[in-house]
Amino acid sequence: MSPEPTLPQILHWVVLLPLASATLLLLWRSVPRVLVTALGVGSVAGAALLTVLIGWHWLQTPEPVTQVLWTWMQLESFTPRIALQLDGLSLTMMGVITGVGGLIHSYASGYMRDDPGYRQFFAYMNLFVAMMLLLVLADNLLLLYLGWEGVGLCSYLLIGFWNQDPANGRAARKAFITTRVGDTAMAVGLFLLFRELQTLDIGAILAAAPQAWADGGTMPTLIALLILGGAVGKSAQLPLQAWLPDAMAGPTPVSALIHAATMVTAGVYLVARLHGVYLAAPVALEVVGWVGALSLLLAGGAALAQTDIKRVLAYSTMSQIGYMFLALGAGAWHAAIFHLMTHAFFKALLFLASGSVILACHHEQDIFRMGGLRRKLPLAFWSFVVGGAALAALPVVTAGFWSKEAILGAAWSGGYASWWTMGTLTAFLTGLYTFRLVFIVFFGGQKMQAHDADNWRMRVPLGALILLSVGGGLIALPLSGVLPADPAAPETHWPEIVAVLAGLGGIALAWHWYGRGATGLPAESALRALAKSGWGFDALYDALFVRPLYALARVNRLDIVDRFYGAVAHGFMQLHKLALRPQTGRLRWYAAAMAAGAVVLLGAAQWT
Amino acid sequence: MSALFYTASAVAIAATLLAITRAHPVHALLYLIVSLLAVAATMLALGAPFAAMLEVLVYAGAIMVLFVFVVMLLNLGPGVDAEERRWLRPRFWIGPGALAALLFVQLVVMLSGSTAPLAVHEVGPRAVGMLLFGSYLLAVELGSMLLLAGLVSAYHLGRREAPRSMST
Amino acid sequence: MSVPLGHALGVCAALFALGLAGLLVRRGLLFSLMCLEIMLNAAGLAFVVAGSRWVQPDGQVMFVLVLTLAAAEVAVGLALLLQIHLRFKTLDTDAVSGMKA
Numbered sequence: 009m010s011p012e013p014t015l016p017q018i019l020h021w022v023v024l025l026p027l028a029s030a031t032l033l034l035l036w037r038s039v040p041r042v043l044v045t046a047l048g049v050g051s052v053a054g055a056a057l058l059t060v061l062i063g064w065h066w067l068q069t070p071e072p073v074t075q076v077l078w079t080w081m082q083l084e085s086f087t088p089r090i091a092l093q094l095d096g097l098s099l100t101m102m103g104v105i106t107g108v109g110g111l112i113h114s115y116a117s118g119y120m121r122d123d124p125g126y127r128q129f130f131a132y133m134n135l136f137v138a139m140m141l142l143l144v145l146a147d148n149l150l151l152l153y154l155g156w157e158g159v160g161l162c163s164y165l166l167i168g169f170w171n172q173d174p175a176n177g178r179a180a181r182k183a184f185i186t187t188r189v190g191d192t193a194m195a196v197g198l199f200l201l202f203r204e205l206q207t208l209d210i211g212a213i214l215a216a217a218p219q220a221w222a223d224g225g226t227m228p229t230l231i232a233l234l235i236l237g238g239a240v241g242k243s244a245q246l247p248l249q250a251w252l253p254d255a256m257a258g259p260t261p262v263s264a265l266i267h268a269a270t271m272v273t274a275g276v277y278l279v280a281r282l283h284g285v286y287l288a289a290p291v292a293l294e295v296v297g298w299v300g301a302l303s304l305l306l307a308g309g310a311a312l313a314q315t316d317i318k319r320v321l322a323y324s325t326m327s328q329i330g331y332m333f334l335a336l337g338a339g340a341w342h343a344a345i346f347h348l349m350t351h352a353f354f355k356a357l358l359f360l361a362s363g364s365v366i367l368a369c370h371h372e373q374d375i376f377r378m379g380g381l382r383r384k385l386p387l388a389f390w391s392f393v394v395g396g397a398a399l400a401a402l403p404v405v406t407a408g409f410w411s412k413e414a415i416l417g418a419a420w421s422g423g424y425a426s427w428w429t430m431g432t433l434t435a436f437l438t439g440l441y442t443f444r445l446v447f448i449v450f451f452g453g454q455k456m457q458a459h460d461a462d463n464w465r466m467r468v469p470l471g472a473l474i475l476l477s478v479g480g481g482l483i484a485l486p487l488s489g490v491l492p493a494d495p496a497a498p499e500t501h502w503p504e505i506v507a508v509l510a511g512l513g514g515i516a517l518a519w520h521w522y523g524r525g526a527t528g529l530p531a532e533s534a535l536r537a538l539a540k541s542g543w544g545f546d547a548l549y550d551a552l553f554v555r556p557l558y559a560l561a562r563v564n565r566l567d568i569v570d571r572f573y574g575a576v577a578h579g580f581m582q583l584h585k586l587a588l589r590p591q592t593g594r595l596r597w598y599a600a601a602m603a604a605g606a607v608v609l610l611g612a613a614q615w616t
Numbered sequence: 617m618s619a620l621f622y623t624a625s626a627v628a629i630a631a632t633l634l635a636i637t638r639a640h641p642v643h644a645l646l647y648l649i650v651s652l653l654a655v656a657a658t659m660l661a662l663g664a665p666f667a668a669m670l671e672v673l674v675y676a677g678a679i680m681v682l683f684v685f686v687v688m689l690l691n692l693g694p695g696v697d698a699e700e701r702r703w704l705r706p707r708f709w710i711g712p713g714a715l716a717a718l719l720f721v722q723l724v725v726m727l728s729g730s731t732a733p734l735a736v737h738e739v740g741p742r743a744v745g746m747l748l749f750g751s752y753l754l755a756v757e758l759g760s761m762l763l764l765a766g767l768v769s770a771y772h773l774g775r776r777e778a779p780r781s782m783s784t
Numbered sequence: 785m786s787v788p789l790g791h792a793l794g795v796c797a798a799l800f801a802l803g804l805a806g807l808l809v810r811r812g813l814l815f816s817l818m819c820l821e822i823m824l825n826a827a828g829l830a831f832v833v834a835g836s837r838w839v840q841p842d843g844q845v846m847f848v849l850v851l852t853l854a855a856a857e858v859a860v861g862l863a864l865l866l867q868i869h870l871r872f873k874t875l876d877t878d879a880v881s882g883m884k885a
Contacts, residue, residue: 593881636806712808720801766856773863
């Protein structure tokens with residue numbers, strides 16, 4: 009019986025496996041396709057297996073463990089380390105990332121099997137998984153920021169993966185630039201945080217925050233708000249949410265992994281991790297809740313007007329992350345992370361199923377061109393039903409029910425009546441738009457040719473995610489040592505019943521409108537158009553930021569600054585031409601110059 | 617002696633002035649020869665007969681003859697005359713004349729303070745020869761090498777057909 | 785009754801200035817060389833004058849060397865003049881201004 013390796017010795021392999029695979033796939037250009045699949049899927053599956061082992065071992069003695077790899081830099085009192093921290097929260101996140109990520113990678117090996125960029129795809133996906141794991145395992149904020157930026161980069165690379173189409177590049181740039189705005193706010197927040205607490209070590213921050221800022225004040229609020237800016241950008245909440253629908257330009261596995269299950273939840277993780285800072289700044293915490301509440305309502309409304317199957321799911325993601333932010337704002341930390349996990353299950357399921365639908369319909373994505381597909385694509389149909397039910401929080405039998413109820417219950421018992429109202433209203437909208445999607449795509453008359461294009465590598469993850477969407481609510485997360493306790497559940501049950509009825513009401517209305525499938529195209533109206541565009545934020549930002557910048561560029565058309573330097577160069581050129589004039593090439597001129605020089609010298613010698 | 621000196625100097629200056637203002641090359645050369653002879657007379661008046669003799673033999677007798685030979689070779693005759701006249705308008709003399717005059721004035725101002733007498737004694741060829749082949753022997757040898765170099769260069773450069781290294 | 789040094793050197797200066805003026809004005813190459821000879825001659829005369837002032841033969845020795853120099857220079861200069869005439873078909877110094885910037 010060989011001695012079991014201790015946790016500090018194998019923790020870094022979870023990050024290293026996908027990272028090594030990514031490096032190898034990037035550098036070895038002629039790697040055979042079979043090996044790409046083996047490495048790409050196998051590295052994440054291996055990381056998942058390691059996570060299970062680590063989790064099993066750790067749960068026996070659930071104490072936070074830190075593995076220090078080396079010291080990153082040493083600048084007087086600032087010595088960040090490359091160190092990985094294992095506690096309940098990071099273990100949960102690891103499980104989600106590697107588990108759901110592994111399933112998505114397996115699906116992707118089938119979905120992308122005909123794509124010429126197969127190798128690069130898996131290289132970027134593995135790099136993303138490595139960066140995301142680094143983000144959640146980081147024990148100091150600098151290392152977290154490294155992972156933060158890394159996932160942003162991979163998101164850009166993967167959104168614009170099919171780079172032949174310039175629209176994809178635009179979507180990728182939009183995503184990157186919008187999140188960059190948030191990242192910059194976060195960086196400023198980190199600077200201020202370091203200035204206040206002289207450390208970026210997460211444990212040290214959480215220990216020092218209550219004493220340093222016992223009476224609230226502007227500094228913790230400012231820091232919390234700036235870090236919230238970063239979280240809002242990454243998680244596509246108001247006001248930095250406009251990039252997520254356009255990010256659907258990337259391949260469907262990318263949308264599933266990055267823009268549903270993992271990267272967009274990084275903001276939730278960040279706020280939860282820094283709960284100490286937010287508890288010291290109650291104003292900021294309330295802002296977090298409001299951001300979530302407004303985002304979930306607006307996104308829910310927008311999802312109702314979408315016609316692209318992936319855009320419905322994108323707005324749905326925005327809405328559900330709004331729920332997580334709402335939970336954080338209400339102090340329901342456990343509920344937020346719980347919903348993060350269940351959302352990863354059913355949203356990934358929905359996205360992968362939509363990928364199967366898209367593949368079957370030969371890359372068609374407009375739902376009004378589809379219809380009656382439930383006979384041709386049974387697995388996709390049932391995936392949508394189960395995933396949609398979880399999304400709409402069908403009582404008891406779905407994981408989504410338990411997490412959403414926890415959130416709304418905490419909002420009610422925390423006294424946030426307006427948030428509860430918005431959340432319940434959106435539960436109605438969620439049921440409505442989700443089953444509108446299901447009915448239009450899978451019911452009614454078939455409008456186009458479709459044939460099932462899935463292979464076993466795509467079917468198994470779908471099945472696994474179906475099971476997780478149903479039973480995931482029973483998973484008890486080991487968060488008690490990490491996050492403060494949630495508010496107690498409300499004593500009466502009727503808020504819960506109202507929320508359930510709202511969800512069921514939405515499903516019923518969808519059945520009423522679309523039960524026979526789509527009957528013609530929806531009527532055009534100004535409200536519908538506004539909702540479809542995401543409530544006009546793109547136009548707003550265009551008018552506020554883009555046009556003034558273009559106007560400034562037009563004003564500076566002549567490039568004033570460059571002209572100045574050009575003038576300097578021009579001046580010297582003129583001086584040069586002036587200096588050239590005496591060189592005439594004529595003998596007498598040179599002789600005269602010498603004579604004049606002699607006269608001057610003699611004169612100088614005489615009078616000095 | 618001083619009378620010879622002043623007379624010869626006047627002739628020299630006048631002849632030089634005429635030499636530099638003639639259009640015809642041969643006329644200019646002839647006036648220059650006159651000037652050189654006058655300078656030789658000046659040297660004689662200063663008690664340097666050897667220098668005077670060399671002036672006549674070498675300067676006027678060899679160097680100026682070389683000039684005349686070149687004029688003959690190039691057949692510089694009437695055509696040159698007209699061209700030179702065109703280039704000798706009075707207004708061309710103003711600038712250079714002023715410059716040269718300025719230089720002359722400066723030199724005179726610098727040199728006017730000297731009042732030491734000259735030509736106290738004559739310094740004969742014997743004394744010059746003793747010094748030339750005594751202390752200045754090295755200079756003489758170097759001078760002969762210089763003349764050799766001049767000889768070779770003149771021979772090479774004076775060829776009719778163009779040497780391959782030069783290009784038009 | 786002897787000549788003051790200043791006068792003799794003044795004669796040299798006058799000859800030199802005349803040669804300089806000629807060099808600056810005359811455009812024909814032959815005349816330029818001629819004016820160079822005038823200036824060299826004036827310098828040589830100055831040496832002789834100096835030797836006469838100190839009643840030493842050194843002045844005349846220097847004059848001999850100056851003469852040697854002038855001879856060599858004229859030989860080479862005239863050879864060059866012949867070449868220029870061969871190539872440019874003119875003796876205009878302004879025509880051979882290939883060193884113009």
